[in-house]
Amino acid sequence: MVSVLVAPDKFKGSLSADEVARALEHGLLDAAPHARVRRLAPADGGEGSVAAACAGRFRSEKVSVTGPAGQPVTAEVAVHGRTVLIEAAAVCGLGVLPGGRTAPLTATSRGLGQAVRYALAGGADTIILALGGVATTDGGAGLLQSLGAVLARDDGTPIGPGGAGLADLHTVDLVDARAALAGVDLVLATDVDNPLLGPTGTAAVYGPQKGASPGDVRELDGALAGFVGRLAAAGNDEAVRDADAPGAGAAGGLGYAGLLLGGKVRSGADYFLTLLGADDLLAGSDFVVTGEGSLDEQSLSGKLPVALARRARRLGVAVHAVAGRCTLPAARTAAHFRSVQALTDLTDQDCARDSALSARLLAQCGRTLADRWIGRERTETGR
Incomplete structure (x- = not known):
């Protein structure tokens, strides 16, 4: 059984970290009901x-x-x-x-x-x-x-x-x-x-x-x-x-x-990831899904998705990111994330102001991750 850790930051103005995690989990399990999905809703020192x-x-x-x-x-x-x-x-x-x-x-x-x-x-x-x-x-x-x-x-x-x-x-x-x-x-x-x-x-x-x-x-x-x-x-x-x-x-x-x-x-x-026992959860995961409302230059300074990816890399665990929008080229994200999906690539509507739309698109991203990666992870890990 493939084990997936879903640990995103909030999508500011749209969804809390827990709501983002639940939407991604819904999509993952819809496409791969056999998967084991665990949720973590960390924070970075701000709201939540x-x-x-x-x-x-x-x-x-x-x-x-x-x-x-x-x-x-x-x-x-x-x-x-x-x-x-x-x-x-x-x-x-x-x-x-x-x-x-x-x-x-x-x-x-x-x-x-x-x-x-x-x-x-x-x-x-x-x-x-x-x-x-x-x-x-x-x-x-x-x-x-x-x-x-x-x-x-x-x-x-x-x-x-x-x-x-x-x-x-x-x-x-x-x-x-x-x-x-x-x-x-x-x-x-x-x-x-x-x-x-x-x-x-x-x-x-x-x-x-x-x-x-x-x-x-x-x-x-x-x-x-x-x-x-x-x-x-x-x-x-x-x-x-x-x-x-x-x-x-x-x-x-x-x-x-x-x-x-x-x-x-x-x-x-990093403080909250340690506080919530993220390393133990990472060690038991085949891959991780993280993300935030805007994946941009500030993210690379050590905001939650990158901080989580750095920990996961030390443990040999692949990380996939889902963002409300991504302003970084693939060359900048590849060092941290195996794949990146952005909600703005899936709609012409302003999902940042529409929590219901964001949740639906996040579930769609979860299904895409399951379709593309869960079978591959099972093959690569021998599970």
Whole structure:
């Protein structure tokens, strides 16, 4: 019996990772009912990270926090023993903005600090921040304030919310925030390697996705640069170095705040694959099906499908990819995937906005994989 592991990322805006996996499984089993298909719905540090963790050993708990626009939000965190995973997107993400109205200058990460305090109160000694999908570009200022940092205007009052608030920053003191996390292993799970500032920084690259105009981007980048300068002037010798570190620009600069607090950046994809026991599942598979909404240059930097393919290659397991779209030539994908299918090659309709169509096309891709490869894998493996 051929054993297939189906382990895709989400198709953003269309289907969750689990929905993608189920659609592919449906197609595979429709064409090859004798196959053994196992599903894994990992994450890369963005939306769906808590769900991915809870598909493994973690359990979910609810926490009430302040949302990105200052409104109350009830978010789920994932808990296993003294380890707590907090998904930034669930706390201060674009998806929890009231009415979907963006607030690029004023959205705050304060709720993330409140979620961290919840974890600390429960005795956590390892806190994983899954960084991605946020509405904020405040350099983690709200997070730091919630943990006790002093970020004040020249009159001593706290600065306002969001990146715009940083423009008024005069005094900064991180002592209490750092003390709150003393002895805690802080993991910053992300596959974003942008620095904090400049043309490849968080405001320039991700600000427009959060509603920032070109003028807003300049304002936010300037406010973040001022933040770094104030930190350096206050004796935080690592402030400039951390701003340039890969991942500092993750989640509107939450990566930067995490680094200031002693956190360590880890590949989100690899972290979750390890967390969910992917290597054991790979070792028992004849081939793997993975994918994501857009297979592109960013994918090659180590996003989930490529991270999974690298692990599979070490074990001699072939990997096939299915994507919503693929902008890479075959010469670029061949090093990682034995075959690549893209939904955009199967329809002229906008499947990225049609979840039902995406599911049908994914099932079609599953049937194609079964027809083309399951018989071949049985022959090659002698099964």
